[in-house]
């Protein structure tokens with residue numbers, strides 16, 4: 001059966017076409033989609049570099065470029081280009097299959113030849129060349145083919161290697177970059193083979209089997225199931241994540257089955273959410289529900305759940321989407337408790353309950369806030385039901401020592417507060433989660449077959465216990481994604497301690513699809529150097545975190561006064577909008593609500609419409625906390641001064657609890673990191689007076 005495939009370049013070029021040309025592309029594809037007669041529509045170009053590369057007429061001015069099979073039966077839509085560019089493309093490009101990795105590659109042979117001629121005299125004059133230390137045999141084993149080798153032997157400086165990047169097969173260039181950075185042949189191979197779609201490198205590579213090569217290259221090419229799927233892809237040309245996954249994302253999301261819980265970590269923007277959504281789609285596709293909803297895709301807040309629902313809707317069509325229940329974990333908890341108790345569930349925040357905790361703390365010598373934190377971070381977190389349990393527990397993360405007498409006093413005060421809450425019918429979300437988990441455990445009821453948790457790094461342990469209780473232990477029970485560097489609520493959990501064993505099923509993503517390398521490198525500096533422990537109790541590092549995108553360095557602006565800073569912000573935002581950035585693709589974050597309000601007022605005075613962070617129709621403004629999980633083309637983070645970042649009154653005093661103080665400081669760093677890594681193209685950070693100690697350099 002002939003098959004159709006699509007190249008990522010085709011989709012991104014199609015996305016930028018005017019409507020009438022798009023329509024013409026669709027009409028052309030309609031004719032072409034009967035692949036048994038596809039060849040009839042294709043034109044061979046004289047002087048084509050690669051006889052398999054043909055063109056197809058779209059309009060008088062536009063042509064599609066198609067890779068047609070010589071052997072095999074896979075046609076690939078490569079690009080859509082203005083007439084002359086299409087012919088230029090065909091005269092210069094050659095497709096190949098990487099001899100070691102088996103992935104599909106394309107090169108601009110014309111430019112490589114010209115470059116070789118330019119480099120020849122430079123190489124002859126040089127004493128030493130860049131890759132003199134590597135034998136041909138070793139380079140071949142890494143997938144460097146004869147033609148590339150010719151040019152590789154002419155490279156003298158790393159700049160030459162940079163210069164040939166746009167014309168080279170990417171997979172071969174990556175290997176050369178690894179070697180040039182000082183890696184051994186073995187290390188370079190390890191690096192390259194990590195990004196294969198299969199666990200093992202392919203054993204037999206057929207250089208003519210384009211179909212197999214396409215399957216091994218999910219980040220640039222995808223086989224399309226038929227005309228309907230092609231239409232569906234073209235309907236969402238800006239959502240490349242639906243069709244083209246990084247090989248590691250693909251390998252994680254589409255592995256047929258896992259023996260137990262899976263954990264996916266990775267820096268901001270590396271596609272953890274995308275991978276979770278694809279995994280949900282995979283599970284939905286292969287699962288025949290008995291009764292009830294089998295799959296839960298959950299996250300931290302309602303607005304993040306809303307975004308997940310939207311993404312899933314783009315990937316999974318009705319009626320399959322009904323197999324996936326998308327809701328935030330608090331809502332799941334409330335529903336379990338409501339169903340079991342039959343009553344309403346009134347939930348309050350710490351701030352709303354503080355008066356009650358202050359009253360309970362009276363005469364203990366402690367503050368209501370301390371007491372509340374002790375309850376939430378120690379008693380609820382460890383699910384301690386008795387005074388004895390509390391007296392004997394380890395108060396992880398709460399460094400200040402409490403003697404037995406003090407602990408007794410705390411326990412009694414907590415009892416007073418929680419009884420009062422019960423009398424008033426009030427609960428907190430972690431408390432509801434604890435109740436929900438207890439109900440499910442008691443009844444032995446498991447409402448879901450599979451549970452996927454996004455933004456998992458911020459879940460309270462009680463919510464983790466709920467997650468554990470929602471699905472029966474077994475294959476594909478849990479799939480969690482998170483990044484401990486983005487932990488902005490101080491809930492540190494050890495999955496192992498919660499009975500969730502991810503050993504051998506822990507995966508890491510490292511390529512950011514969101515922010516430029518310049519933004520990433522700067523933002524990582526905000527995190528500081530303290531070791532960060534992951535959900536699996538191992539240290540989590542961002543050493544291999546990088547981006548393929550390049551752009552301007554983040555701008556850090558200092559002002560004398562807050563007013564001057566807000567004026568500067570208004571000017572920056574106006575400039576972005578003047579340069580064509582949609583207002584709702586601009587996000588502005590401040591540390592506190594009142595600072596965000598001042599931003600809104602100042603922008604309004606400058607005639608700039610604003611809305612909330614999850615809104616649309618204006619520049620989106622809010623707190624750094626509210627930035628969690630969102631994404632913007634341009635981000636401004638304001639008020640990053642010593643008085644506000646870190647926010648002193650959110651830090652446990654060092655003398656009261658040095659460990660908690662350290663954690664709080666890290667949490668504040670993470671918060672700034674989260675806000676900054678929401679930016680795709682541009683990041684502007686500003687402060688007035690003294691700069692925050694977290695700002696790099």
Ligand SMILES: Nc1ncnc2c1ncn2[C@@H]1O[C@H](COP(=O)(O)OP(=O)(O)OP(=O)(O)O)[C@@H](O)[C@H]1O
Pocket residue numbers: 240241242244245246249266267268269270271272273274275483486512513514628629630631677
């Ligand atoms: N394979 C892909 N192809 C194209 N775009 C992708 C791909 N994977 C992710 N993206 C895009 O990169 C951005 C970040 O992806 P995503 O939100 O999944 O990352 P994340 O790791 O969950 O981020 P964060 O931890 O910051 O919330 C999104 O715009 C997403 O559409």
